[in-house]
Amino acid sequence: MTKDKKLTTSWGAPVGDNQNSITAGSRGPTLIQDVHLLEKLAHFNRERVPERVVHAKGAGAHGYFEVTNDVTKYTKAKFLSAVGKRTPLFVRFSTVAGENGSADSVRDPRGFAVKFYTEDGNYDLVGNNTPVFFIRDAIKFPDFIHTQKRHPQTHLKNPNAVWDFWSLSPESLHQVTILMSDRGIPATYRHMHGFGSHTFKWVNEDGDGVWIKYHFKTEQGIKNLTEEVGTRIAGENPDYHTEDLFNAIENGDFPAWKVYVQIMPLEDADSYRFDPFDVTKTWSQKDYPLVEVGRMVLDKNPENYFAEVEQATFSPGTLVPGIDVSPDKMLQGRLFAYADAHRYRVGANHNALPINRPKNEVNNYQRDGQMRFDHNGGGSTYYEPNSLNGPSESPEDKQAGFPVTGVAESVSYDHNDHYxxxxxxxxxxxxxxxxxxxxxxxxxxxxxxxxxxxxxxxxxxxxxxxxxxxxxxxxxxxxxxxxxx
Incomplete structure (x- = not known):
C-alpha cells in the first residue's frame, strides 16, 4: 500500500523513521545528530502558550452577523450599513476564573467575545453574559482577579479573599447578586444572553454621536442549572458546555442571537440618574428601549482548537470607523490590558495569525518581531511620513472628539448608589x-x-x-x- 503524503520535518525534509531514535548500536545512547528527535521534543516542550490570566477555559465557533434594521442614522460602521448585509465572525465563550482544565458548569460569569471581520478591519466586542461587572475602575482589576484565583500558600480557592474584597467594594453588589442567582450557571453557552457591558459611542457620517449599549438575546431561550446539577455535571463531564456547543453546530442546530442596542443622546449622560459610564450599573430599558440591529448565527465549528480558539485574540480597542469608546474607566483600562495580554501570550504579531487576520488588506509600518511569518513588508517603505507613496492616514476616519474638563487627579465616580x-x-x-x-x-x-x-x-x-x-x-x-x- 502506498501513502499519498510523506511525513516531513518542519523544514520540509522527509522523515525516514519516526518510530526509532538514532542510537550508537541497539543499546547505545541516543545521538545528538538525530535532529528529527530533537526537533520533536523541542517543539513538544513549547506546544502550550501561556493560558489566559482570565477566561482561560473556553469554546468557539464561526458564524455570521446579518443586519436586520437600518441604523445608519446612528453609525457609519460599514458592516452595519445596509439591511441584509452579512459579515463573517468568530465567537469565543468562556468561564472567567478557572484554569484551562477547569469545569464548564461552575458558578462564574461567562465571557462573550465576538470578532467581526468587516471590510474596514476587525471589530471586537468583548463582553460577558451579564450587563454589569464587579468593579468600575481598571486599577482594581488585578486585585479582584487575585481574589478569584488560588491562595499563594495553600494553592486552594480562598472564599475569605473573595468576600473580603467584595465586602470592601460595595460597587460589586449588583454583579454579585446576578452571579449568585439562577443566572450564575447557564445551562449551555447557547442558552444565555450576551452583553457588551460597557458604554460605547456610535458616530454617523455627519459626525453626530450617541452613547450605546449592546444586548445579544439568545433565540434558544434562557436556561440555567441549579447549584446541585452544575456540581454533578462538573464531576461527570467538565467539558459539558464545550461539547454541547460543538455538537449542536455539528448537528445543524445553529445557535442564534438577536442583537439590539440601547441608544442614549450624548447630552443625557450629564443628567441621567446613574452614571452611564459606570459598568456596575445598567440603563433602564424604560428610559432607553432596545433598538434592533441584527442577528448573529453560529454555523461552523473550528477545524483546529488551538489554531482558532486558543490563538484567537480579542480587545475592546479593536475598533472600526463609526464605533468609538466612552470614558468608562474600566473600559479605558481594558483598551490597554487586553491587547497587551495578547502581545505577551501569543506574540506581537498575533493579528497576523489566520484566526485574527482581517479580511481586508493590512498596510502599516510595523516590522519584525517574533514569529513574523509573512513577507514582513518586503523592501517597501518602512517609515512615515514619506514621499514614496507609502500608506498614509485618512482624516475622515479619525475618532470623533469629545470635550473633557477637570483636574488631573485620582478620583472616583460622582455617583455612589450601589444599592x-x-x-x-x-x-x-x-x-x-x-x-x-x-x-x-x-x-x-x-x-x-x-x-x-x-x-x-x-x-x-x-x-x-x-x-x-x-x-x-x-x-x-x-x-x-x-x-x-
Whole structure:
C-alpha cells in the first residue's frame, strides 16, 4: 500500500523513521545528530502558550452577523450599513476564573467575545453574559482577579479573599447578586444572553454621536442549572458546555442571537440618574428601549482548537470607523490590558495569525518581531511620513472628539448608589428564585472564617433590600449589624 503524503520535518525534509531514535548500536545512547528527535521534543516542550490570566477555559465557533434594521442614522460602521448585509465572525465563550482544565458548569460569569471581520478591519466586542461587572475602575482589576484565583500558600480557592474584597467594594453588589442567582450557571453557552457591558459611542457620517449599549438575546431561550446539577455535571463531564456547543453546530442546530442596542443622546449622560459610564450599573430599558440591529448565527465549528480558539485574540480597542469608546474607566483600562495580554501570550504579531487576520488588506509600518511569518513588508517603505507613496492616514476616519474638563487627579465616580439596582433586581425575582439566591450566597459565605467580613457583606445586602440582608444573616446564624438598620 502506498501513502499519498510523506511525513516531513518542519523544514520540509522527509522523515525516514519516526518510530526509532538514532542510537550508537541497539543499546547505545541516543545521538545528538538525530535532529528529527530533537526537533520533536523541542517543539513538544513549547506546544502550550501561556493560558489566559482570565477566561482561560473556553469554546468557539464561526458564524455570521446579518443586519436586520437600518441604523445608519446612528453609525457609519460599514458592516452595519445596509439591511441584509452579512459579515463573517468568530465567537469565543468562556468561564472567567478557572484554569484551562477547569469545569464548564461552575458558578462564574461567562465571557462573550465576538470578532467581526468587516471590510474596514476587525471589530471586537468583548463582553460577558451579564450587563454589569464587579468593579468600575481598571486599577482594581488585578486585585479582584487575585481574589478569584488560588491562595499563594495553600494553592486552594480562598472564599475569605473573595468576600473580603467584595465586602470592601460595595460597587460589586449588583454583579454579585446576578452571579449568585439562577443566572450564575447557564445551562449551555447557547442558552444565555450576551452583553457588551460597557458604554460605547456610535458616530454617523455627519459626525453626530450617541452613547450605546449592546444586548445579544439568545433565540434558544434562557436556561440555567441549579447549584446541585452544575456540581454533578462538573464531576461527570467538565467539558459539558464545550461539547454541547460543538455538537449542536455539528448537528445543524445553529445557535442564534438577536442583537439590539440601547441608544442614549450624548447630552443625557450629564443628567441621567446613574452614571452611564459606570459598568456596575445598567440603563433602564424604560428610559432607553432596545433598538434592533441584527442577528448573529453560529454555523461552523473550528477545524483546529488551538489554531482558532486558543490563538484567537480579542480587545475592546479593536475598533472600526463609526464605533468609538466612552470614558468608562474600566473600559479605558481594558483598551490597554487586553491587547497587551495578547502581545505577551501569543506574540506581537498575533493579528497576523489566520484566526485574527482581517479580511481586508493590512498596510502599516510595523516590522519584525517574533514569529513574523509573512513577507514582513518586503523592501517597501518602512517609515512615515514619506514621499514614496507609502500608506498614509485618512482624516475622515479619525475618532470623533469629545470635550473633557477637570483636574488631573485620582478620583472616583460622582455617583455612589450601589444599592438601588441590586435591590430592584432582588425584588424582581420570584419567591423560589430568591430562595435559591439566598441559599447560594449562604453556601458561598459559610467557609469565610472572619465574622467581620460576613457582617460587612450582610450590611450591603440589607441596604439593597432589608429582606435580602435579613435572610442572608439568618442563613449564616448572624444578625444584621445595628448600624445599617
Amino acid at each position: 438601588t439596582q441590586a435591590g430592584d433586581l432582588y425584588r424582581l425575582l420570584s419567591k423560589d428564585e430568591r430562595k435559591r439566591l439566598v441559599k447560594n450566597i449562604v453556601g458561598a459565605m459559610e467557609p469565610v472564617e472572619s465574622e467581620e467580613i460576613k457582617l460587612r457583606q450582610i450590611g450591603h445586602f440589607y441596604k439593597a433590600d432589608p429582606e435580602y440582608g435579613t435572610r442572608i444573616a439568618e442563613g449564616l446564624g448572624l444578625k444584621v449589624p445595628a448600624e445599617v438598620k
